[in-house]
Amino acid sequence: MIWIGDVLVSHGEGGVYSERMLGNARVWDPFRSKLAALYHKGTGVEITAETRVLYLGAANGTTVSHVADYADVVYAVEFAPRPMQDLLEVARRRRNIVPVMADATRPEQYAPLVESVDLIYQDVAQPDQAMIAIRNSVFLRDGGHLILMLKTRSVDVRKEPDIVFQETVDALISAGFVVQESLWLVPYHQDHAAIICTKPEV
Amino acid sequence: MQSYWFGDVGDGNCTPSSGDVQAKADRVRSIHTSMDSFIPLSWEISVACGACRDRADYIAKLREVCFTAADRDIRQQYSGKDAELLQMVRTLDEMDTVINLLTERAVEWYQLRHPTFTRKYRKTPAHILVKNIREKSRGALSFVAGEIERLSATRTELAKAVSGRANDVMPNTSALIGGLVAARLMANAGGLEDLSRMPASAIQVLGARTALFAHLRTKSPSPKHGIIFQHRRVHNAPRDCRGKVARVLAGKLAIAARIDHYRGVADPVFLESAQARIDLTGTVRGKETGKTTGKETEP
Numbered sequence: 403m404i405w406i407g408d409v410l411v412s413h414g415e416g417g418v419y420s421e422r423m424l425g426n427a428r429v430w431d432p433f434r435s436k437l438a439a440l441y442h443k444g445t446g447v448e449i450t451a452e453t454r455v456l457y458l459g460a461a462n463g464t465t466v467s468h469v470a471d472y473a474d475v476v477y478a479v480e481f482a483p484r485p486m487q488d489l490l491e492v493a494r495r496r497r498n499i500v501p502v503m504a505d506a507t508r509p510e511q512y513a514p515l516v517e518s519v520d521l522i523y524q525d526v527a528q529p530d531q532a533m534i535a536i537r538n539s540v541f542l543r544d545g546g547h548l549i550l551m552l553k554t555r556s557v558d559v560r561k562e563p564d565i566v567f568q569e570t571v572d573a574l575i576s577a578g579f580v581v582q583e584s585l586w587l588v589p590y591h592q593d594h595a596a597i598i599c600t601k602p603e604v
Numbered sequence: 605m606q607s608y609w610f611g612d613v614g615d616g617n618c619t620p621s622s623g624d625v626q627a628k629a630d631r632v633r634s635i636h637t638s639m640d641s642f643i644p645l646s647w648e649i650s651v652a653c654g655a656c657r658d659r660a661d662y663i664a665k666l667r668e669v670c671f672t673a674a675d676r677d678i679r680q681q682y683s684g685k686d687a688e689l690l691q692m693v694r695t696l697d698e699m700d701t702v703i704n705l706l707t708e709r710a711v712e713w714y715q716l717r718h719p720t721f722t723r724k725y726r727k728t729p730a731h732i733l734v735k736n737i738r739e740k741s742r743g744a745l746s747f748v749a750g751e752i753e754r755l756s757a758t759r760t761e762l763a764k765a766v767s768g769r770a771n772d773v774m775p776n777t778s779a780l781i782g783g784l785v786a787a788r789l790m791a792n793a794g795g796l797e798d799l800s801r802m803p804a805s806a807i808q809v810l811g812a813r814t815a816l817f818a819h820l821r822t823k824s825p826s827p828k829h830g831i832i833f834q835h836r837r838v839h840n841a842p843r844d845c846r847g848k849v850a851r852v853l854a855g856k857l858a859i860a861a862r863i864d865h866y867r868g869v870a871d872p873v874f875l876e877s878a879q880a881r882i883d884l885t886g887t888v889r890g891k892e893t894g895k896t897t898g899k900e901t902e903p
Contacts (some may be wrong), residue, residue, distance in 0.1 A: 483678045525775070
C-alpha cells in the first residue's frame, strides 16, 4: 500500500467523490472507508497490480475506486439499482472494474461472469454475512484471502456486537477458513469488525 | 458442461456464444449454474475458445456484457409502475412537514409584530391564518407567507396526482381505502411487491413502528392501527370496535394488494364482497351508538 507520511493514498484519476488530493495521489480516508481503516490499524492484505478482487457490496463505488487503483481487476457486485447507477459511472472511467448487478447471497446469478480471484472483500448489510462469504468462497483461489467487514448491527440489533462477532468467526472456521486476524475498527467505525481469513491450500 | 458468459465449455470442447452484446447479456441471465460442481472460469479458456484475443480483450468484452446487463436490470426495476408513485408519496409527506414547520415559524414571527395576537379560542384554519399574515404584514414576512401559500397549492396538486396514480397502479387497494392512504401504505412497505407479500397483521400496524416495538419490548398494549387509521372507516368507528374494523380492513387490504400486484386490474366481485364484510364489522356496534360507521363508500 502507498503511504505519504501517515496518509494512505492511491494513484488514479481523482474527483470520484470530491476526495482530497495530495499532488496526484488520492487520499483514502479511514473514517469513510472501512478498508482504509483496516490499513490504518496496521494490518490488511496487500493489493498489488496482479491482484484480482471480488468485491461484494460495492455500493456507490467509492472504496471500489481505490481498490481498482491498486488491483489488476475488480469484480464489483451490487444489488440495489440506485447505488448501481453511481457504480456504473465509476466503472465507465476505470477500465479494470467489472460491474455486476446481482445479489451477493446468490452467487449462481453471477457465476458465469466471475473468474477465480485472489481476494474477496465483503462489505454487505445483510443478516447472514458468514453464509454469504462461505457461498462465495468458490471464487477464491486456494491460498487466497477473504476480508469480511462485519456490520454487527445488520446481523441482529438486539444481540451484543461481541457475540455476533464470535458467532461469525466460528462459522467461518467451521467452513474451512483459517482466521488470520480479527479486530474492531474503532476509532474509525463503531460496531464494525474486520475478519481476515485465508482459504487453505489443498 | 459448464456455461460461461462467452460460451459453453465441456469435454475438451468449447462453443462460443453467438449474437451481439445484448444477446450475450440476456443469455447470462438465462444460465442456471449449479454451485455444487462449479469451476470458476479462466480467461485462457475463452482465448482458446476463440471468443477473445488476450486478457485485455477478455476484460473489455466482459465489461461490455456487464454494462449492458446492468443497464437493462436498472431500467427494468425503475419501470415498475409503483416506482414513481413511491417518490410522489414521499415528496408529498415531506412537503407536509415543510409546510407545517414554516407555518409555525411564520406565526411566531407574526406574534412578535402583533403582541396581542393569540390563537386561543379561535378556530382559524392554518391556510386562512397564513393568508391573513400575508395580507397584514409587509416585507419579508409577507413574502414568506405567500411562499407557504404557493407551497400548499403545489401540495394540493401533488396529492391529486398521487391519488390518481394510485387508482391506476393499485386499483383494488385504492377502492377499499382511497388512493392517498393506499399509496402511503405502499410507500411504507417499500413498494407494491413488498406490500403484497406482507401478512394482514403487518399491514394493520404499518406506520405504527414505535408503538409496535414498544409493545414487543415492554408490556404496553399492541397498536390497533397504523396508517390505515387515516381512513375514515377506522377513525370514525366507535372506540371499542376500531381495532376490529382495522383488523378486518387490513385482511381485505392484504388480498387487494396481491390482486393489484399479480393481476393489476380491479376485481369488482372481490371488491363488493370485501366492502360488504368491512361495512358489516363497522355497523354491528354502530347501531347501538346511533352512528353509522361503515356506510361510506369511496368516491
